Amino acid sequence: MSIEVELINVSKKFGSVIAVDNISFKVYKNEFFSLLGPSGCGKTTTLRIIAGLEEPDSGIIKIGGEVVNNIPPHKRKVGLVFQGTALFPHLNVFENIAFGLKMMKLPKNEIKRRVYEVLELVKMSPEKYAKRKVNQLSGGEQQRVEIARALVTEPNVLLLDEPLGPLDLKIRRHMQIELKKLQKKIGTTFIYVTHDQSEALTMSDRVAVMKDGRILQIGKPKEIYENPKDVFVAYFIGEANFIEGKCISTESLEVKGLNRIKVKVDKELVGKRVALSIRPEKIRIARRLDGLDNVFDAVIEDVIYKGFVVDLEVRLTDEITLKVQAPPTEAANFKIREKIKIGWNCEDGLPFVI
Amino acid sequence: MSKKLVSIIRRERILRLILLLGPPLIFLTIFFLLPFVICFLYSFDIFGTRTFRGWFYYYMKVFQPLYFKIFLRTLGIAVFTTFACLVLGYPVAYCIALKTGRFKSLLITLVVLPYWVSFLLRTYALKNILARRGIINMLLMGLGIISEPLPLLYNMLAVIIGMIYNYLPFTILPLYASIEKLDKKLLDAARVLGANPLKTFIYITIPLTKPGIIAATILTFVPALGEFIVPALLGGPGTYFYGNIIWVAFIKMRNWCLGSAISIIFIVVTLTLIMLYSKYVGEEMTI
Amino acid sequence: MKVGDLALKVYTAFIFMFLFAPIIVMIVFSFNNSRFLGAWKGFTLKWYYELFRDRELWRCLYNSIWVASLATGIGVVFAIPTAYVMSRYYFKGKTTIDSILYIPIVIPEIAEGLTLLLLYVWARIPRGGLTVMLGHAVWFPVIYIVIRARITGIPKVYEEAARVLGANEIQTFFRVILPLIAPGIISGGLLMFTWSFDDFIKAYFTTGPGFMTLPLKVWSMAARGGVTPELNALTTMWLIISSSLAIVYLKIQKK
Numbered sequence: 001m002s003i004e005v006e007l008i009n010v011s012k013k014f015g016s017v018i019a020v021d022n023i024s025f026k027v028y029k030n031e032f033f034s035l036l037g038p039s040g041c042g043k044t045t046t047l048r049i050i051a052g053l054e055e056p057d058s059g060i061i062k063i064g065g066e067v068v069n070n071i072p073p074h075k076r077k078v079g080l081v082f083q084g085t086a087l088f089p090h091l092n093v094f095e096n097i098a099f100g101l102k103m104m105k106l107p108k109n110e111i112k113r114r115v116y117e118v119l120e121l122v123k124m125s126p127e128k129y130a131k132r133k134v135n136q137l138s139g140g141e142q143q144r145v146e147i148a149r150a151l152v153t154e155p156n157v158l159l160l161d162e163p164l165g166p167l168d169l170k171i172r173r174h175m176q177i178e179l180k181k182l183q184k185k186i187g188t189t190f191i192y193v194t195h196d197q198s199e200a201l202t203m204s205d206r207v208a209v210m211k212d213g214r215i216l217q218i219g220k221p222k223e224i225y226e227n228p229k230d231v232f233v234a235y236f237i238g239e240a241n242f243i244e245g246k247c248i249s250t251e252s253l254e255v256k257g258l259n260r261i262k263v264k265v266d267k268e269l270v271g272k273r274v275a276l277s278i279r280p281e282k283i284r285i286a287r288r289l290d291g292l293d294n295v296f297d298a299v300i301e302d303v304i305y306k307g308f309v310v311d312l313e314v315r316l317t318d319e320i321t322l323k324v325q326a327p328p329t330e331a332a333n334f335k336i337r338e339k340i341k342i343g344w345n346c347e348d349g350l351p352f353v354i
Numbered sequence: 355m356s357k358k359l360v361s362i363i364r365r366e367r368i369l370r371l372i373l374l375l376g377p378p379l380i381f382l383t384i385f386f387l388l389p390f391v392i393c394f395l396y397s398f399d400i401f402g403t404r405t406f407r408g409w410f411y412y413y414m415k416v417f418q419p420l421y422f423k424i425f426l427r428t429l430g431i432a433v434f435t436t437f438a439c440l441v442l443g444y445p446v447a448y449c450i451a452l453k454t455g456r457f458k459s460l461l462i463t464l465v466v467l468p469y470w471v472s473f474l475l476r477t478y479a480l481k482n483i484l485a486r487r488g489i490i491n492m493l494l495m496g497l498g499i500i501s502e503p504l505p506l507l508y509n510m511l512a513v514i515i516g517m518i519y520n521y522l523p524f525t526i527l528p529l530y531a532s533i534e535k536l537d538k539k540l541l542d543a544a545r546v547l548g549a550n551p552l553k554t555f556i557y558i559t560i561p562l563t564k565p566g567i568i569a570a571t572i573l574t575f576v577p578a579l580g581e582f583i584v585p586a587l588l589g590g591p592g593t594y595f596y597g598n599i600i601w602v603a604f605i606k607m608r609n610w611c612l613g614s615a616i617s618i619i620f621i622v623v624t625l626t627l628i629m630l631y632s633k634y635v636g637e638e639m640t641i
Numbered sequence: 642m643k644v645g646d647l648a649l650k651v652y653t654a655f656i657f658m659f660l661f662a663p664i665i666v667m668i669v670f671s672f673n674n675s676r677f678l679g680a681w682k683g684f685t686l687k688w689y690y691e692l693f694r695d696r697e698l699w700r701c702l703y704n705s706i707w708v709a710s711l712a713t714g715i716g717v718v719f720a721i722p723t724a725y726v727m728s729r730y731y732f733k734g735k736t737t738i739d740s741i742l743y744i745p746i747v748i749p750e751i752a753e754g755l756t757l758l759l760l761y762v763w764a765r766i767p768r769g770g771l772t773v774m775l776g777h778a779v780w781f782p783v784i785y786i787v788i789r790a791r792i793t794g795i796p797k798v799y800e801e802a803a804r805v806l807g808a809n810e811i812q813t814f815f816r817v818i819l820p821l822i823a824p825g826i827i828s829g830g831l832l833m834f835t836w837s838f839d840d841f842i843k844a845y846f847t848t849g850p851g852f853m854t855l856p857l858k859v860w861s862m863a864a865r866g867g868v869t870p871e872l873n874a875l876t877t878m879w880l881i882i883s884s885s886l887a888i889v890y891l892k893i894q895k896k
Contacts, residue, residue, distance in 0.1 A: 053542050073545040074553075086543040090561045099557075103548035153548065374726050378719035378781065379738070386745055386779045389756035392763050442656065449653040453646055463891075468660055470887040472839040474856055474863075475876050479663035481868050482670060487678045488868070489666055507867075522660065551645060580749035582842060587863060597751050604755055604846070610762060613755065621752050628747055 001028040003065070004189040005050060005157055010059030012045055019045040020056070021213035027157075027191055032183050034192045034200040037210035038236070043193045044083070046210075047159050050191065052076050064156055074103070079150030079188075083161040085142050087134045093119075093145055094130040100153040118152040121182070140171045147179075151188070160192045164199070176203055197237050201225065209233045231352035234277040241283075241322045243276045244354065253351075257317030262293045264346040274351045280325040282348035285312065285340060292343035298322070300338045303331075310334075314342055390621070396614035412615035421599060421616070428596040432578040435517040439525035439574050440567065442518070447529035447566075448559075451536075462530050469523040477516055477587045484512055484588070512588040521578060525570045532566020533559070565635075572631045576624055596620060664880065671873035678868060688874035698858065698875070705854040708774045708844075709837035713830050716781035720829065721822075723781075724788035725814070742782045753779065754846030761847065768849030776847040777837040784829030791825035792818065828893045835886045855879055 005027040012020040020042045027033045035043040048054040050061060052073030061068050068076050087096050094115055101111045116126040122144040129141075137145065143163055150158055163179075164172045180203045183190045194200050200207050201221040208218040209232075216230040228234035235242070245255035247269045253261040253276060263276065289295050301321060302313040310331040312324045324342060334340065397412060415421070450461045468476060483489045484506040491503040506512055536559065544554040560567075582597030594602075600620070603613030671689070675682035692698055727739065745753065757776045761768050795818065803813040841856040848857060859879065862872050 051546050053545065072550070073542075074548045074550050076546075078546065080543070080546040082539055082543060084539070086537070086539040088540060088543070088558065088562075099544070099549075100547035103553060149547070371726060371730065371732060374722035375738075378723045381715075381719060382741070382745070382779065385757065385760070385775055386753070387741075389753075389760040392759045393756045396759055396763075445649060446653045446656050449649045453649060464657070465660065467884075467887070468664070470835070471664075471880060471883055472841060472856060474841045474859060475839075475879055475883075476664065478859065478863050478872070478876055479667040481863075482666045482678060482873070483663050485678060485868050489662075489678065492678065492680070519659070519663070522656070577749060580751045582751055600751060600755055604758060610759060614759065617752060617755050621748075624749060624752065 001031075003027070004029045004031070004063070005191065006060075006062040007046070007050070008060040008062070010046070010049060010056045010061065012042075012049060012054060012056050018213050020049065022059075023210075023213070023215050024059075025208055025215060025218055027189060029156075029189055030187045032180065032190045032192065032203055032205045034194060034204040034207045035210055036194055036197055036200040036207050036236075038195055040212075041210040042213040043195075043210050044161055047080075047161055047191065047193050050157075051078055051080050051159055077153070077155050077157075079153065079155040079158040081143075081146050081150050081158070081160045081163045083163070083165055085134075085146065087142060087145060087149070089134055091134070092130070093132050093134065093137070094126075096134065096145060097149045097152050100149065104153065114152050115148075118148045121151070121186070122148045123178075124148070139167050140175065143167065143175065147182075151186070155188065157189045157191060160190060162194050164194075172199075179203065201237070209236060211236075228277070228350065231275055231277065231354065234350060234352065239280050239323055239325075240277045241280065243278070243320060243322075245274060245276065247272055247274045247351070251346075255320075257319060258296065261349070262346050263349055263351060265351045269351055269353060272353050275354045277350045277352060278322070278344055278348055280311070280323040283322060283324045283342050283344045285314070285324050285326050285331060285334075285342045287340060289341040289343050293346045294349075295341055295343035298340055298342045300334055300336055300340055303334055303336060305332065314340065316342075393614045393617055393621075396610050397618045399611050412611045413619075415612060416615050416619060424594055424599055425596055427593075428579060428581075431514065431517060431595070432575055432581075434514065435521055435578050436525075436571055436575045438514075438518050439521050440529075440570060443522055443525040443570070444529055444567075447526050447533055451530050451533040452538075458534075462527070465526050465530075466523055469527075473520055473583050474587075476520055477583050480512075480516055480519055480588065481507065484515070507588060508590045510589070510593050513585050513593045516584040516588040517578060517581065520584060521574050524577070525574050528569040528573055529563065529566045532563040532569070536562055568631070568634065572627065576627050579624065580620065667873050668877045668880070671870060671877045673870060676870060688870045689878075691871055692874050692878065697853075701853045701855050701858040704770060704852065705838050705856070708770060708777060708854060709834045712774050712777035712780070712837045713784075713834045715778040716784050716833050717826060717830055719778075719781045720784035720788055721819075721826070723785050724792055724822075725818070727785075728789050728792040742785060745779055745782050746786075750840070750842040751846075754843040757843070758846045768847060769852045770848075772847045772849065773844050773852065773854065776843050777833075777840065780833055780836060783833050783836070784826070787829035787832070788822050788825045791822045795821050824893060828890060831886060831890045831893070835883065835890070838886070839883055 003026050006025075008024050009022055010020055010024070011018070011022050023042075023046065035046060037043050045054060049056050050063070052068070052071065056069075063076060063078065088099065091099070097115045097118060098111050101114060106114075115130070119126045119129060124141065124144055129137075129145075134142065134145070146163070147158075147160075160179075164175050167175060176199060179190075192200070192203065201224070204221060206218060206220055207224050209216045209224065209230075211232050217224060217228065217233050219227075224233060225237055228237060231242075234240050243253075243255055243261065245253040245261065247263070247265060248254050248260070249270060250265050250267050251262060253263045253265075253274060255261055261276065265274070284292060296316055298314040298316050300312060301315050302311075304311040305328070308328070310326050310328055312326065312331060312334065313321055314324055315321045322342065399411060446465070450458050450465070454461055481488070485491070486503040486505070486507070488506070490506060491500075494500045495503065506515075540558055540562070541554055544558045545551075549557060580597050581595055582601060585593050585595045585598055586601070596616070600613055600616050603609050603616055607613075670678055672684050672686070673681055674685035674687070723742070727735065727742075754776070757772075757779075758768075760766075761772055766772060799817050799821075800813050803817045804810075808816065839856060840854075841860060844854050844857055845860065848854075853861070856879075859872065859875060862869070862875070866872075
């Protein structure tokens with residue numbers, strides 16, 4: 001697969017604050033790539049550097065194989081959808097979308113054709129919307145016009161900065177699916193910035209998890225979820241339980257208040273303090289339990305029935321409570337303060353040095 | 355019973371209103387509104403101290419070529435000053451609003467500071483620069499560029515420089531306010547869509563700061579029409595403005611009727627412009 | 642776009658110099674030991690010394706101060722009840738009165754000055770310090786606007802709490818509202834005082850023989866001759882007084 005965007009050792013400081021700390025990654029053609037992380041992790045800054053709106057202190061940015069460091073934003077052929085609306089209030093829908101084409105000095109009829117085409121693409125009928133004023137549109141409609149405006153110039157890369165942020169939940173879910181379908185249809189490379197991990201996992205081909213200006217891990221959603229390489233990634237993606245303890249051998253973890261926990265770790269970790277991460281859905285819960293590597297007694301503290309799944313909070317020791325997820329067929333009858341057994345297998349416990 | 359109580363309370367309320375609002379309003383009426391009425395009446399020669407010459411006698415005099423020429427001159431210079439201040443001032447407002455980071459409040463305060471100081475003071479200060487033995491001439495002669503001092507005072511050039519000098523802060527402030535409020539995201543969006551800085555400026559910045567430009571125009575043009583100090587100090591009888599004619603009629607000639615006629619025209623024009631502007635602002639708000 | 646930015650900043654710096662240069666030159670030359678501009682002949686305070694010895698000048702300064710003080714005093718007395726009524730009461734014709742209150746501020750001074758002169762002429766009122774002061778007092782809406790904004794910012798609950806605790810309207814006003822609008826009174830009063838102190842046009846039209854304020858004195862000296870070091874010194878003093886008032890005002894605003 002050919003590379004569309006590449007960052008090599010890019011760094012950026014604002015005053016004394018390090019926004020982007022020596023990051024490098026590749027984005028392939030036609031890929032839906034997400035930058036995921038909490039606010040302040042540098043993902044928006046990275047996007048702006050790719051667009052040319054910020055100059056990096058060091059590092060190389062390549063788009064389509066060419067180094068673009070010295071190319072100003074109006075000459076890089078990228079599209080950018082902003083966080084919050086950036087539609088021009090003094091222009092109507094048609095003029096907004098046509099703006100980029102006007103800058104390219106295309107003839108009038110060509111502009112009209114392409115604007116109408118892209119409006120159809122985002123499922124807004126031109127007859128109805130072309131002459132509308134921007135402030136008369138709903139949030140979802142504004143977002144679609146922004147996407148249309150960014151796409152009409154047919155850039156090779158579309159950058160999106162939390163575009164679905166201000167939308168209602170249902171509309172968000174709907175737009176996520178629409179965007180994914182759109183990307184597959186037109187084939188443009190998407191670089192998508194978000195703090196919502198379920199959004200990133202749903203839509204992306206690959207995800208880069210960022211924190212404090214660094215990239216912690218890049219991979220397909222399944223990899224990131226099942227094989228987090230960093231304690232923060234394990235914590236940020238999906239739900240996770242963490243049990244801290246001291247690793248005594250490659251097979252056992254000493255935890256205060258419990259018997260030894262059986263684990264499977266590399267020998268480098270022996271002797272170190274470790275946080276063991278276990279996904280709630282990987283913990284079995286039942287009145288009688290055997291056949292698992294680790295089985296413990298626990299007391300149920302909370303039961304939340306969600307219809308398709310039951311979320312439970314169980315207390316193992318004075319200091320340790322775990323979140324457990326179980327299908328209603330197994331867990332629907334559990335009650336608070338009930339004594340219960342929980343367990344998991346070694347390979348479901350992921351160790352991280354702390 | 356309750357009806358009587360209500361009317362007592364009402365009467366008391368009205369009494370209080372009159373007591374509190376009365377004196378200030380009466381004062382304004384006597385010393386602000388009444389003078390305008392008197393001026394109006396004088397312009398029609400109602401209190402004529404001389405023989406009555408007809409209702410519109412003095413108005414007809416105002417439209418004589420002599421006065422009309424001065425009116426056109428005032429209009430022309432006011433328009434030119436406004437235009438020059440806009441062109442000279444916009445880049446300054448733009449620079450302070452967008453390019454100076456955390457110094458922008460300090461810098462805009464510095465620009466506005468001269469506005470605090472009386473026109474008279476600033477116009478006089480300008481004389482130091484423009485006089486025959488003033489800084490500019492001394493500098494140019496010292497550098498050997500000219501051998502005789504340039505006549506930089508008491509002519510139209512001095513008046514125009516003086517007008518621009520005094521009115522520039524009036525223009526810069528509303529422009530600054532408007533540019534400062536721009537959503538910077540919009541400028542970024544234009545750049546990513548392919549607009550170079552010049553095109554961004556023409557297609558996005560200027561249209562979106564239109565309210566500020568209009569405000570700056572009014573705030574400069576209307577006072578400039580009534581300017582009096584600058585032509586008096588820096589110009590001469592050949593550069594007299596409308597305001598100076600009013601001064602001549604009142605102070606020099608003591609011709610109250612003529613002066614009033616000239617003034618009424620001026621007041622009507624000024625109030626019309628101010629009203630048109632308020633209507634424009636009102637409409638812009640509803641859009 | 643670094644070059645463009647640099648050019649913009651250089652241009653802005655030039656305009657700043659243009660705006661401040663005449664004033665700086667004027668100040669500098671007020672210390673010049675020479676009658677003429679153009680050559681620096683040493684530092685001296687003799688022009689200022691002349692100023693301090695000029696009795697008439699002191700009288701002008703005194704006139705400026707008492708006119709401004711009295712006008713501001715009257716202004717405050719008028720502005721407070723006006724602001725109170727306009728922000729707390731509703732009645733017919735309120736919007737008309739509101740508009741009328743704004744006009745003295747937007748109308749060109751020359752129109753105000755000349756019409757006032759006509760009033761005095763018609764009513765055969767002899768002109769002098771009093772007529773000037775009354776003309777300045779017309780500008781009280783400036784204080785009114787500042788105070789009204791402040792009163793509107795006071796939540797009604799304060800007054801209601803005071804009423805419930807037994808205070809009648811007058812007491813409520815003096816104990817609750819007045820202290821809270823005090824900064825507004827001071828800053829509004831400062832604005833008006835400064836305007837009156839600096840005013841030339843209106844004073845020029847409404848003054849009578851023999852009565853001069855500082856600006857009028859400056860005008861009479863400036864209109865007579867060209868640039869003189871005495872006038873430079875006088876205007877520098879005027880500038881210092883005016884700027885000090887402005888700085889005090891800004892400091893109060895920050896609070």
